Amino acid sequence: MPNFRFEIVGFGKTTTLEEELPSADLASPRAIEMAHAVLLEGDSTGAGQSGSIIKVYDETGYLVATVNFSDVVRDNSELRSRSSNPPTEEPGVMRSG
Numbered sequence: 001m002p003n004f005r006f007e008i009v010g011f012g013k014t015t016t017l018e019e020e021l022p023s024a025d026l027a028s029p030r031a032i033e034m035a036h037a038v039l040l041e042g043d044s045t046g047a048g049q050s051g052s053i054i055k056v057y058d059e060t061g062y063l064v065a066t067v068n069f070s071d072v073v074r075d076n077s078e079l080r081s082r083s084s085n086p087p088t089e090e091p092g093v094m095r096s097g
Contacts, residue, residue, distance in 0.1 A: 010052030
């Protein structure tokens, strides 16, 4: 399996991890999982880490994916707001007025 280098860059500090994945298509989803894990370890709101990014490189050094933590924080807050305010009507059903 190909080897990928994940660089977690945030506030002047870079952490490098290497991981084998079956294909480059799985690099971005794996980076998103890593970002979620880092955010859960730190501040629960993610505010302290929202400026961080993860860059993923293949074995030849080619950049194959970039994940911004601010996008992951935004996705989490949208999911939380949807779960706390579920729709009161069925989606796609029009009511006569």
